[in-house]
Structures are given as structure tokens and as C-alpha cells.
Amino acid sequence: MLGWQAMNHADLDQLLILQEKDVRISKLRKELASLPEQRTRLLKQMEAIKQKALAAKQEVAGIEKSIRDVEAAVETKRAYIGKMKTLQSNTRKNEEYQMCIQEVEKTEAAIDSLETSELELMERLETAKTDMEQKIRRARDAQRELEETLARFDRTAETDKELLNRLNAERADLAAAVPENSLGEYERMTRSKGVPVIVPMDEKGHCGGCHMVITDNARMKVLGGHETVYCDSCHRILH
Ligand SMILES: [Zn+2]
Known part of the structure; x- marks a missing residue:
């Protein structure tokens, strides 16, 4: 005896x-199940955007620190020049006098080169600040968008769950009216193939499920x- 029984054709309309x-x-x-995954993906994207803004802030802070260092080095060198000039005017030894002149010249050249690099740093700072402001703005916009999207997900989940409850109740009423054999066969098929099974x-004689040609x-x-x-x-099942 086969445990399987062809579905009663008369029940197809109800089953449809x-x-x-x-x-x-x-x-x-499926929509409900995909929401946590979408949420995780969006949070990851947001994290990457925040990281970029943070990196841009660090870049600006780094350049500002370099500028302060250069300025401090210039200060030190100026103080050294002052000392050399004092020594130069007080010394009576020619050798020491010449040494002071050389030291002052050498240090002034070093200050020139420091000031050149400070100018370059200032230019880089301008660019870095513009970039940082853009990235901070972008992160702020993205954060606002994210919050709106997550709130929408919450609303979707809520309405989906309510609708799902209602559909499940309606489904139970409909299923109760379908003869047992046909319902059993339909449910067996949906478990193995997923819906639709009918x-x-x-018009060209193809199956609406697998799109293969149906025999004459x-x-x-x-x-x-x-x-x-x-x-x-x-x-x-074809209909
Ligand atoms: Zn087929």
C-alpha cells in the first residue's frame, strides 16, 4: 500500500x-528574518565611516603637534643665537668670536629650513582640516540616516509580526476546511519544496514552478x- 495519495482535484481551489x-x-x-542581518551590516558600515572621521581627526592633531614641535625648535634655536651674540660681544678671544659668528649663521640656516617645513605643514593642515570637516559631516549625516533606518526596521518588524499573526489565524481557519488527505499532501509538498507547490x-505549456516543458x-x-x-x-501540481 502506498502512503501517498494523489491530491483530490476538487480540493485544488481551496488549496490555492x-x-x-x-x-x-x-x-x-523571510523579511523578518533578514532584519537582524541588515541591521548588523548597517552598523558595520557606520563603524567604518566613524573610523574614517576619527582617522582624519588624528591626522589633523598629528600635523598640529608637528607644527608645535617645529615652533619649539625654532624658539630654542633663537635662544641659542641670543646666547652666541652675547658671547660674541663679550669675548676678547678672536677664535671664540669667529666661532660665535659661525654658530649664528649655521643656526639661522637651520631656522630657515624649519620655517620652510612649518609652511609646508600649515598647507597640509589646511587640506587635512577640510578633509576632516567633510568626514565629520558625513559621519553625522550617516548616523542620522542610520537611526531613521533602524527606527523604520523596528516599525516594519512590528507591523510584520502583527500581520503574520493575523495571516496565521486566517490560514488556520482555511486549513481546517480542507479535507485531511489533500491538506496532508499539500503540506508534505510545501515542506519539501517551499511555496508555491500548485x-x-x-500559455506555451511550461510549468510555472520549474519552467520545463509539460508533456502533451x-x-x-x-x-x-x-x-x-x-x-x-x-x-x-499544475493548474
Ligand atoms: Zn515543474
């Missing part, structure tokens, strides 16, 4: 209505409309 609910239920469940045959014999039976016909390829 049931299937319509099941398709909606399945879609809603699919239309298109099966096609005639579908058009006859008196018996349950299964697709030879995917074993879904």
Missing part, C-alpha cells in the same frame, strides 16, 4: 486560497481540468 496565504506568510517570515501552466499528455489533462496533474520535472 490557502497557498496564497502561505506565500504571504513565507515572504513575511503552479499555473503558462499532461497538458491535455491540465486543460481538461478534471484531475490532478503533476509536473514530470519538479512534481509540483
Whole structure:
């Protein structure tokens, strides 16, 4: 004895209505299940944007520190020049006098080069500040967008859950009215294939589930409309 029984053709209309609910239920469940993943992805994107803004801030702080260092070095060198000039005017030794002149010249050249590098740093600072402001603005906008999107996800989840409860209740009422054998077969099929399992045959004679060509014999039976016909390829029910 086969445990399997072809579905009663008379029950197909009822099953199609049931299937319509099941398709909606399945879609809603998928949407609900995808929300946490989408949320995680958006949070990761936000983190990357924040990191970029942070890196830009650090870049600005780094350049500002370099400028302060250069300025401190210039100060030190100026103080040294002052000392050399004092020594120069007080000394009576020619050798020391010459040494002071050389030291002053050498140190002034060093100050020149420090000041040149300070100018370069100032230019870099301008660019870095513009870049930082852009990235901070971008992070602020992205944060606001993210909050709106997450709030929308919460609302979607809430309405989806309510709708799902309602559809499940309607589904239970519909299922209760379908004869047991046909319902059992339909549910067995949906468990193994997912919805839909009752699919239309298109005008060219293809299965609406797997899109393979339906045999002439099966096609005639579908058009006859008196018996349950299964697709030879995917074993879904054709109507
Ligand atoms: Zn098929």
C-alpha cells in the first residue's frame, strides 16, 4: 500500500486560497528574518565611516603637534643665537668670536629650513582640516540616516509580526476546511519544496514552478481540468 495519495482535484481551489496565504506568510517570515542581518551590516558600515572621521581627526592633531614641535625648535634655536651674540660681544678671544659668528649663521640656516617645513605643514593642515570637516559631516549625516533606518526596521518588524499573526489565524481557519488527505499532501509538498507547490501552466505549456516543458499528455489533462496533474520535472501540481 502506498502512503501517498494523489491530491483530490476538487480540493485544488481551496488549496490555492490557502497557498496564497502561505506565500504571504513565507515572504513575511523571510523579511523578518533578514532584519537582524541588515541591521548588523548597517552598523558595520557606520563603524567604518566613524573610523574614517576619527582617522582624519588624528591626522589633523598629528600635523598640529608637528607644527608645535617645529615652533619649539625654532624658539630654542633663537635662544641659542641670543646666547652666541652675547658671547660674541663679550669675548676678547678672536677664535671664540669667529666661532660665535659661525654658530649664528649655521643656526639661522637651520631656522630657515624649519620655517620652510612649518609652511609646508600649515598647507597640509589646511587640506587635512577640510578633509576632516567633510568626514565629520558625513559621519553625522550617516548616523542620522542610520537611526531613521533602524527606527523604520523596528516599525516594519512590528507591523510584520502583527500581520503574520493575523495571516496565521486566517490560514488556520482555511486549513481546517480542507479535507485531511489533500491538506496532508499539500503540506508534505510545501515542506519539501517551499511555496508555491500548485503552479499555473503558462500559455506555451511550461510549468510555472520549474519552467520545463509539460508533456502533451499532461497538458491535455491540465486543460481538461478534471484531475490532478503533476509536473514530470519538479512534481509540483499544475493548474
Ligand atoms: Zn515543474
